[in-house]
Amino acid sequence: xxxxxxxxxxxxxxxxxxxxxTEPAFGIRLHEKHVGILALEVYTxxxxxxxxxxEKHCGVESGKYTKGLGQEGLAFCGDAEDVNSLxxxxxxxxxxxxxxxxxxxxxxxxxxETLVDKSKSTKxxxxxxxxxxxxxxxxxVVNACYGGTAALLNAxxxxxxxxxxxxxAIVVAADIATYAPGPARPTSGAGAVAxxxxxxxxxxxxxxxxxxxxxxxxxxxxxxxxxxYPEVDGALSQSCYYAALENVYNRLADKINKVSKExxxxxxxxxxxxxxxxxxxxxxxxxxxxxxxxxxxxxxxxDSEGEEEKKDATDLHGxxxxxxxxxxxxxxxxxxxxxxxxxxxxxAFEERLSDANMASKLVGNTxxxxxxxxxxxxxxxxxxxxxxxxxKTLGIFSYGSGSLATxxxxxx
Amino acid sequence: xxxxxxxxxxxxxxxxxxxxxTEPAFGIRLHEKHVGILALEVYTxxxxxxxxxxEKHCGVESGKYTKGLGQEGLAFCGDAEDVNSLxxxxxxxxxxxxxxxxxxxxxxxxxxETLVDKSKSTKxxxxxxxxxxxxxxxxxVVNACYGGTAALLNAxxxxxxxxxxxxxAIVVAADIATYAPGPARPTSGAGAVAxxxxxxxxxxxxxxxxxxxxxxxxxxxxxxxxxxYPEVDGALSQSCYYAALENVYNRLADKINKVSKExxxxxxxxxxxxxxxxxxxxxxxxxxxxxxxxxxxxxxxxDSEGEEEKKDATDLHGxxxxxxxxxxxxxxxxxxxxxxxxxxxxxAFEERLSDANMASKLVGNTxxxxxxxxxxxxxxxxxxxxxxxxxKTLGIFSYGSGSLATxxxxxx
Numbered sequence: 001x002x003x004x005x006x007x008x009x010x011x012x013x014x015x016x017x018x019x020x021x022t023e024p025a026f027g028i029r030l031h032e033k034h035v036g037i038l039a040l041e042v043y044t045x046x047x048x049x050x051x052x053x054x055e056k057h058c059g060v061e062s063g064k065y066t067k068g069l070g071q072e073g074l075a076f077c078g079d080a081e082d083v084n085s086l087x088x089x090x091x092x093x094x095x096x097x098x099x100x101x102x103x104x105x106x107x108x109x110x111x112x113e114t115l116v117d118k119s120k121s122t123k124x125x126x127x128x129x130x131x132x133x134x135x136x137x138x139x140x141v142v143n144a145c146y147g148g149t150a151a152l153l154n155a156x157x158x159x160x161x162x163x164x165x166x167x168x169a170i171v172v173a174a175d176i177a178t179y180a181p182g183p184a185r186p187t188s189g190a191g192a193v194a195x196x197x198x199x200x201x202x203x204x205x206x207x208x209x210x211x212x213x214x215x216x217x218x219x220x221x222x223x224x225x226x227x228x229y230p231e232v233d234g235a236l237s238q239s240c241y242y243a244a245l246e247n248v249y250n251r252l253a254d255k256i257n258k259v260s261k262e263x264x265x266x267x268x269x270x271x272x273x274x275x276x277x278x279x280x281x282x283x284x285x286x287x288x289x290x291x292x293x294x295x296x297x298x299x300x301x302x303d304s305e306g307e308e309e310k311k312d313a314t315d316l317h318g319x320x321x322x323x324x325x326x327x328x329x330x331x332x333x334x335x336x337x338x339x340x341x342x343x344x345x346x347x348a349f350e351e352r353l354s355d356a357n358m359a360s361k362l363v364g365n366t367x368x369x370x371x372x373x374x375x376x377x378x379x380x381x382x383x384x385x386x387x388x389x390x391x392k393t394l395g396i397f398s399y400g401s402g403s404l405a406t407x408x409x410x411x412x
Numbered sequence: 413x414x415x416x417x418x419x420x421x422x423x424x425x426x427x428x429x430x431x432x433x434t435e436p437a438f439g440i441r442l443h444e445k446h447v448g449i450l451a452l453e454v455y456t457x458x459x460x461x462x463x464x465x466x467e468k469h470c471g472v473e474s475g476k477y478t479k480g481l482g483q484e485g486l487a488f489c490g491d492a493e494d495v496n497s498l499x500x501x502x503x504x505x506x507x508x509x510x511x512x513x514x515x516x517x518x519x520x521x522x523x524x525e526t527l528v529d530k531s532k533s534t535k536x537x538x539x540x541x542x543x544x545x546x547x548x549x550x551x552x553v554v555n556a557c558y559g560g561t562a563a564l565l566n567a568x569x570x571x572x573x574x575x576x577x578x579x580x581a582i583v584v585a586a587d588i589a590t591y592a593p594g595p596a597r598p599t600s601g602a603g604a605v606a607x608x609x610x611x612x613x614x615x616x617x618x619x620x621x622x623x624x625x626x627x628x629x630x631x632x633x634x635x636x637x638x639x640x641y642p643e644v645d646g647a648l649s650q651s652c653y654y655a656a657l658e659n660v661y662n663r664l665a666d667k668i669n670k671v672s673k674e675x676x677x678x679x680x681x682x683x684x685x686x687x688x689x690x691x692x693x694x695x696x697x698x699x700x701x702x703x704x705x706x707x708x709x710x711x712x713x714x715d716s717e718g719e720e721e722k723k724d725a726t727d728l729h730g731x732x733x734x735x736x737x738x739x740x741x742x743x744x745x746x747x748x749x750x751x752x753x754x755x756x757x758x759x760a761f762e763e764r765l766s767d768a769n770m771a772s773k774l775v776g777n778t779x780x781x782x783x784x785x786x787x788x789x790x791x792x793x794x795x796x797x798x799x800x801x802x803x804k805t806l807g808i809f810s811y812g813s814g815s816l817a818t819x820x821x822x823x824x
Contacts, residue, residue: 057668119525120633120640124814127628134659137624139555139562139816143533150551157569164618207575212549216539221532225637230531247546402536404551 035159036201036410038168041094043086043378044191044363054186065186070282074364075190077176083114084125086174087190091129094170094194102130106167107139107158107197111147111368113222113400114176126172138169144220145278146400148173148193148368153406155197156205169197175367180229187281189364193372203394203410208259210408211251213244220401237401239282239332244405245288245397246328249295252395252407268296269345272395272409274382275353276374279360286357289349290341294331298324319344355381368403371398388412447571448613448822449581453506454788455498456487456603456775466598477598482694484774487602489588489716495526496537498586498604503541503602506582506606514542518579519570520670521550523559523780525634525812526588538584550581556632560585560605560723560780565818567609568617581609587779592641599693601776605784615806615822620671622820623663625656632813649813651744656817657700657809658740661707664807664819679706681757684807684821686794687765688786691772701761702753706743710736731756767793783810 050073051065066070077086087110095102105117108130110122121140132135137158141147148171148337155169174192179185219237222230265271269292277285323337331337359377360366366373375396382388392412399405431509463477464484477483499522507514514540519544522534533552542548549570553559560583567581586604591597614697631649634642668679681704689697709732735749743749771789772778778785787808794800805824 046723046755113531115527115530116635118527118634118637119554119556120630120635120814121812121816123555124626124816125629127626134625134627135623135663136626137562137565137818139553139559139812141551141553142527143530143535144531150549153549153568156576157566157573160574161569161572161619163569163572164620170625207573210575211547213545213546214536214539216536222530223528223532225530231689251547320473381459400533400551402532403531404536406549 004292034161034200035156036197036203036204037195037375038096038198038201039094039098039196040098040372040376040379041090041194042359042373043090043093043193044366044373045077045081045109047078048073048363050077051186058185060179062217068283069186070286070361071186071364072361074186074188075362076178076188077190081176082116083112083121083174083176083192084116086176087112087122087126087172087194088129090174090192090194091126091170091172091179091210094196095129098196100168100196103133104167105130105133105136105170106165107138107155107169109154109169110140110172110174111142111149111151112140112174113142113144113147113367114174114228115140115142119138122174124171143282143400143404144400145175145365145367145370146398146402146404146406148372149398149400149406150404152195152197153210153408155195159197159199160207167329171195171197173366173372175369175370176228177365177367179232180227184232184234187365189360189366189370191363191366191369191373191378192376193366193369195372198360203412205408205410209252209256210406212404213247213251214404215240215243217401217403219403231345237280239329240403240404241280241284241399241402242288242291242332243328244399244403245293245407246295246377248305248397248405248407249292250299251265252409253295253299256409261400268299269293270348270352271393273352273392274356274399275395276356276371276378277353277397278371278399279357280365280370282357282361285348285353286345287338290338290345292343293344294320294323294328294337333370367398371396419463419699421555431538440541445572446612446616447568447619448609448616449607450610451506451510451608452784452788453509453606454603454785454790455502455505455605455773456785457489457493459490460485460487460775463598468512470593470597472790479626480695481598482698482773483598483776484773486598486600487774488590488600489602493588493602494528495524495533495588495604496528499524499534499538499584499606500541502586502604502606503538503582503584503615506608506772507541510608512580512608514640515545516579517542517545517548517582518577519550519567519581520548520584521563521581522552522565522584522586523554523561523563524552524586525554525556525559525779526586526640527552527554534584534586538563538620555816556741556812556814557587557692557777557782558810558814558816558818560784561812561818564607564609564817565820567607571609571611572619572662579609583607583609585778585780585784587781588640589777589779590640591644594638594644599777601778601782603775603778603781603785605778605781605788607784615824617820617822621664622818623667624816624818625659625663626816627655629815633813635662649692651741652813653692653696653811653817654700654703654744655740656811656815657819658703658707660809660817660819661704662711664821665707668821669803680711681705682764683805684761685764686768686790687807687809688768688783688790689765690783690785690811691769691807692777692782694773697762697765697769698754698757699750701765702750703759705753705756706732706735706740706749719781760779778811780784783808789796
C-alpha cells in the first residue's frame with residue numbers, strides 16, 4: 001500500500017545482511033537511519049451497513065448519522081471473528097503481499113482494546129505466523145484507541161536503538177468497536193492495520209518531533225467484563241479529545257518552531273502537507289481540525305505560556321478576536337466559534353485531511369486502527385496519484401480515551 | 413532501595429538541566445549513556461498467610477507447600493485493593509522517597525495482567541500523581557507475567573533514543589495472583605514494584621545483551637472475564653518455562669560469547685555474579701537454574717546449532733553424559749536428571765540466586781512484579797552488605813505465559 005516500498009525493502013534487505021551485533025552502530029547519525037514505516041496493510045470485515053439504512057432502522061431522522069456525524073457506513077464482524085482473528089488476517093496478508101521472510105522479523109507488538117483474554121496477549125497468538133522464529137520481542141499494549149500508537153513509538157525506538165538487530169518490527173492495531181443501542185451505536189466499526197517498521201523508510205520519523213498529553217479522565221471505559229460495550233460520556237469524550245489535541249499541537253509547534261531554521265515556515269495548521277487524525281467520526285475530526293486555527297491565532301498574539309501579549313502581532317485570521325483570551329475549555333460548546341472555525345479551516349481540511357478521513361467515513365471507528373487506517377487512506381488516495389513526493393510532511397494525531405494522546409510528524 | 417542512588421540522582425539531575433531538544437545527542441557514545449535502573453520501590457499488602465497454616469487449612473500433608481514448592485508465605489489483598497491502587501501506592505512511594513519532582517518524569521508505563529478495565533489503562537489512573545505535568549508518554553502492557561519487562565525494555569529504548577527529552581521513565585509492574593481452590597492456590601501472591609529509569613544508572617543495561625523467546629502456547633490464560641482465576645495447566649506451564657529459559661539462555665550466551673574479548677570468561681551459568689528469575693514458586697526457580705548447567709555441558713560438547721560434536725571437548729561436569737544428546741523436551745520430567753542438576757547447581761544457586769528468591773518465598777508469585785521483586789530482594793540482601801560492587805553483573809530472566817520471555821544482563 002506504500003508506494004516506493006519495493007525499493008525501500010531492498011535497502012532494508014541490505015541492512016539485514018549486515019549484522020549489527022558485530023558491526024557497531026556507533027557513528028551512524030540519526031538522520032541517516034531514516035527509521036519509519038516501510039509498508040502497511042489493512043483488513044476490514046466484508047460485512048457492512050450503510051448509515052442511511054441504519055438511520056431508518058433506528059427510527060431517527062434522515063441525515064442524523066450521514067450529515068450529523070458525517071459517516072457513510074460501518075463495518076462489523078460476525079461471531080466467527082475476534083481481535084485475534086483480525087490480527088492474524090492482517091499480519092498474514094502483510095507477510096504474504098510483501099514477501100517477508102518470517103525470520104527477518106524481530107519484533108511484533110499489538111495495540112487493542114478488544115481483549116479476549118486478560119492475560120494471554122494477542123501478540124503470542126500471532127507467533128503461529130512465524131514458523132522457525134521464536135526470537136521476536138514485543139507484547140500487547142492497552143490504552144483505549146491509543147495502543148497502536150504506543151506500539152509504533154516503541155517500535156521506532158527499538159529500530160533506532162543500538163540493540164536493534166537489523167530485523168523488521170511489525171506493529172498491529174486491531175479493534176471491534178460496538179456500542180449499546182443509542183446515540184453512539186452509529187460510531188461502531190471494525191478493522192485492523194499492520195505496519196512494517198524499519199530503517200531507510202519511505203515515511204520516516206524524527207523522534208524529537210512528537211508531543212504527548214495524558215490525564216486521568218473517565219470519558220470512555222469498559223469496566224463490565226461481561227459486556228462488549230463501553231461506558232461512554234460523549235460530551236466529555238469530545239472535550240477530552242479537544243484538550244488533548246490542543247495540548248499536543250501547541251507542544252509540538254513549540255518544539256519544532258524552537259529549532260526550525262530561519263526562513264523555514266513555522267509549524268502551524270497548514271504547514272504539514274497532510275494531516276491524519278484519529279477518527280471516531282468524521283464530523284469530530286472536521287471540528288477538531290478547526291481548533292488548530294484558533295491555536296494558531298492565539299500563538300500569533302500571545303507567547304507560548306499564553307500570557308504575554310505580543311505587541312506587534314495581530315490576529316491573522318481577523319475573525320477570532322472574541323475568543324482569543326478565553327480559556328479553551330469555555331469555548332468547546334460555542335456554536336458561533338465552531339462555525340467560524342469551520343469556515344476558516346474548510347479549504348485546508350478538504351486539501352489536507354479529507355483524504356485520510358475517507359476510509360473511516362466508510363467503515364466507522366476502528367479504535368486503535370483508526371489513525372493507521374487514515375494513513376492508509378491517505379497513501380491510497382494521494383500517494384496513488386503520485387503526490388506523496390519526497391519532502392512532503394504529515395502531521396499525525398492519535399488519541400485514546402482515559403486519556404493519552406500523541407502528535408508526531410512523518411517525512412516522505 | 414538502590415544503594416548509591418542519591419549520587420546517581422544528582423547526575424541525572426544535571427542531565428535534566430541540559431535540554432536535549434536543543435543540545436544534539438549526536439556523538440554521545442552508547443557506553444557513555446549508562447541507560448538503566450536508578451532506583452526501585454516495592455509495595456506488598458500487609459495481609460499475609462503462612463504456607464504452613466495454608467497446608468493445614470487445605471488439609472494437605474505438612475510440607476507440601478513449604479518443602480514441595482519451597483514457599484514460606486503469600487501476601488493477599490482485601491477487596492479495597494485492586495491493581496490500580498497497588499500501582500498508585502508504589503509510584504507515590506517512589507516519588508516521595510526519592511523526592512522526585514513530578515515534572516521531571518516523561519514516561520510512565522505499567523505492566524499487569526490483573527486488568528480492571530478492558531480499555532482504560534492503569535497508566536492513565538497514575539496521572540493523578542503528576543499534577544502540573546500532562547506530558548507523559550507510555551501506556552499499559554499485557555502479556556501474563558512479562559508485561560513489566562516489556563515496559564522496562566521500552567523505557568530503556570526510550571531513554572537511549574535521540575527522542576529522549578532528559579526526563580525519567582517510571583516502569584510499574586503490579587499484580588494480584590489468585591487461583592481457584594486446588595494445587596495452584598498456594599502459588600498466589602500480590603505486590604507491585606516501581607522502577608526509576610534514566611541515564612548514568614547504577615544498574616546499567618547494554619541493549620545488545622538480551623535475548624527473547626516467544627511462542628503461541630496455552631499454558632496459562634484468563635478467558636473468562638467473570639472470574640479472577642486463570643485457566644492453568646501446571647505441567648505445560650513448567651515445560652513452557654523451561655523451553656523459554658533454555659532458548660533465551662543459549663541465545664544470550666551465543667551473543668555475548670561471540671563478541672567477548674579473549675581471556676574474558678565465557679558467559680555461562682556461573683559467570684553472572686547474581687541471577688534473578690521470574691519466580692512462580694521457589695522450587696521451580698531452583699530446578700530451572702539447574703537446567704542452565706545442562707545447557708553449558710551441551711555447549712561444551714556441541715556447537716551452537718547442537719549438531720557438530722567438538723572433538724577436543726569433554727563434558728566438564730562429567731555426570732551429564734547420558735542426557736547431552738537427548739532433545740530437551742524429553743528430559744523435562746526426568747527425575748534422575750533433576751537430582752543430578754540439583755546437586756551440580758546447589759552451591760551456585762545458593763550463592764547467586766537464593767537472595768533474589770527470598771522475597772518471592774515470603775509473599776508468593778506477584779506475576780509481572782515477580783522478577784523486579786527479586787531484583788529488589790537481591791539489592792536489599794546483597795547490596796545492603798555493600799557487595800554489589802562496580803563490575804559485578806546480574807543475569808535477569810523474565811517469563812510470561814502464552815508465552816514470551818527475555819533474558820538480559822545488567823551491570824553494576
